[in-house]
Amino acid sequence: METKFDFSGENxxxxxxxxxxxxxxxxxxxxxAWSLFFTASREDSALGFSRAAGRFWTGLLVATVVEAILGVTIFQVF
Known part of the structure; x- marks a missing residue:
């Protein structure tokens, strides 16, 4: 078996x-970007190469922020 990973580098x-x-x-x-975020900048392909994974996490983040803003707006009125 051949590996191309260099175990002896400064990196x-x-x-x-x-x-x-x-x-x-x-x-x-x-x-x-999400792979780098979740792995603390250790791996850039941890989530694979599918665009769907990145869009899922971005959509989830946007939905969470919108839900939080709407929740504060609605429940501050009452």
């Missing part, structure tokens, strides 16, 4: 977002 324990070979100013997808 072994460094978060992926702070490595010099990461991203090179390319745009991140929603799924990559």
């Amino acid at each position: 072994l324990f460094k978060p992926i977002a702070f490595r010099e070979d990461f991203n090179q100013f390319a745009r991140l997808s929603e799924t990559q």
Whole structure:
């Protein structure tokens, strides 16, 4: 079995977002951004490569914020 992971580099324990070979100013997808968030910047493909996963978490966040704003607005009146 052959592995391409380098166990002896200085980047072994460094978060992926702070490595010099990461991203090179390319745009991140929603799924990559959420993967970096959930893994504390350790892995950018933890949620896979499907756009649906990123859209799900973004939609969930937006729905939570809207629900909180509406809840405060409705229940402050009474």
